Amino acid sequence: MNAHTPKTHASGATHTADATTVEEGLAIQEEQAKFDSDTATAVAMQNTLLTPRFYTTDFDELDAVDVTPVREDWDLLIAQMQADPNKGHFRKTDDWDHVDWDGMEPGLRKEFIDFLISSCTAEFSGCVLYKEMKRRGSNKDITQLFQLMARDEARHAGFINDALREAGVAVNLGFLTQKKKYTYFRPKFIYYATYLSEKIGYARYITIFRHLEAHPEHRFHPIFKWFREWCNDEFSHGEAFALLMKTDPKLTSGVNAYWIKFFLTAVYATMYVRDHQRPAFHAALGVDPDWYAHEVFTKTSKLSQQIFPLTLDIDHPRWQRELVALQKANADLALAVQRKQTLKKWGAQARAARAFVSLLLIPSKANKVPASTRMEPVY
Ligand SMILES: [Fe+2]
Numbered sequence: 043m044n045a046h047t048p049k050t051h052a053s054g055a056t057h058t059a060d061a062t063t064v065e066e067g068l069a070i071q072e073e074q075a076k077f078d079s080d081t082a083t084a085v086a087m088q089n090t091l092l093t094p095r096f097y098t099t100d101f102d103e104l105d106a107v108d109v110t111p112v113r114e115d116w117d118l119l120i121a122q123m124q125a126d127p128n129k130g131h132f133r134k135t136d137d138w139d140h141v142d143w144d145g146m147e148p149g150l151r152k153e154f155i156d157f158l159i160s161s162c163t164a165e166f167s168g169c170v171l172y173k174e175m176k177r178r179g180s181n182k183d184i185t186q187l188f189q190l191m192a193r194d195e196a197r198h199a200g201f202i203n204d205a206l207r208e209a210g211v212a213v214n215l216g217f218l219t220q221k222k223k224y225t226y227f228r229p230k231f232i233y234y235a236t237y238l239s240e241k242i243g244y245a246r247y248i249t250i251f252r253h254l255e256a257h258p259e260h261r262f263h264p265i266f267k268w269f270r271e272w273c274n275d276e277f278s279h280g281e282a283f284a285l286l287m288k289t290d291p292k293l294t295s296g297v298n299a300y301w302i303k304f305f306l307t308a309v310y311a312t313m314y315v316r317d318h319q320r321p322a323f324h325a326a327l328g329v330d331p332d333w334y335a336h337e338v339f340t341k342t343s344k345l346s347q348q349i350f351p352l353t354l355d356i357d358h359p360r361w362q363r364e365l366v367a368l369q370k371a372n373a374d375l376a377l378a379v380q381r382k383q384t385l386k387k388w389g390a391q392a393r394a395a396r397a398f399v400s401l402l403l404i405p406s407k408a409n410k411v412p413a414s415t416r417m418e419p420v421y
């Protein structure tokens with residue numbers, strides 16, 4: 043039992059799941075922060091190519107976006123988000139089975155905690171960016187959207203932190219906001235990266251959810267039961283970014299098509315490498331990480347046809363081969379860094395760069411974008 047009773051906030055909510063605004067959600071987490079651990083926060087503070095980052099952008103440019111060209115779809119989406127079907131969902135209920143953290147196999151425990159910390163950081167990264175846009179903007183459409191998305195991400199991050207706390211670790215989100223390094227991206231790169239991370243997030247959560255629906259014996263932690271509603275939030279966030287891109291056709295044509303290809307390749311490759319660092323986690327879920335990657339890429343590619351003028355050829359013979367090469371180079375790189383072997387480190391870096399360029403040079407498939415972007419989650 044937690045001896046500590048959180049303060050009641052503006053609307054009376056004591057849990058992030060019930061918070062109706064991002065400010066309220068963050069205030070509740072601030073209260074809990076006293077109990078959060080230094081180790082988990084240190085992990086979340088890491089900035090490498092593979093760990094979730096915090097972003098900042100040109101908020102004035104984003105604030106100037108006029109959503110008139112997509113008004114009809116925009117209003118529908120906002121109304122759907124305002125109806126807030128997931129209010130109160132992201133909290134422990136009777137469905138939350140007891141987790142035997144001490145009895146968990148140590149390798150799995152380590153990888154699973156790492157997975158939770160990295161997911162929590164990624165959720166919170168979205169929260170911080172969206173909240174900042176809402177705070178700085180004066181365009182009603184834009185601030186309204188970003189307020190709603192920040193609200194959702196605060197709940198998601200808060201819920202993962204609840205799960206971490208049971209294991210005796212939790213991320214101090216207030217500390218992260220203050221101290222973590224922020225990477226600057228122009229708004230168009232924020233669109234590509236964030237759109238993709240929302241849609242790939244949806245694809246990842248729903249693929250695990252459906253797999254565990256069919257194989258409940260592999261559900262080694264209750265949090266997976268919450269993934270369906272969770273991924274619907276991410277789906278809506280992705281829809282919002284698709285509409286933002288739709289307001290300006292230049293964002294998805296001409297030279298920007300190359301940027302889109304770059305972001306698709308980078309996001310897919312990062313996911314592949316990162317997931318292969320967690321073999322025990324995937325074995326416990328009964329999921330082959332290669333199957334999982336292909337499944338998630340297929341879904342994300344299908345979804346991204348709503349707005350991107352191209353999709354990656356993930357069935358090209360070089361695709362899987364180079365992903366494996368990239369992942370091996372990365373594993374060797376980590377080992378060389380750990381052992382302070384400079385030459386081996388350079389060698390591994392060169393191999394990783396070569397594999398990535400080779401992935402990038404696989405011809406993509408052209409895609410004719412439909413007139414209306416709006417989609418519903420169907421997986
Ligand atoms: Fe989220």
Ligand SMILES: [Fe+2]
Binds near residue numbers: 168276
């Ligand atoms: Fe999201």
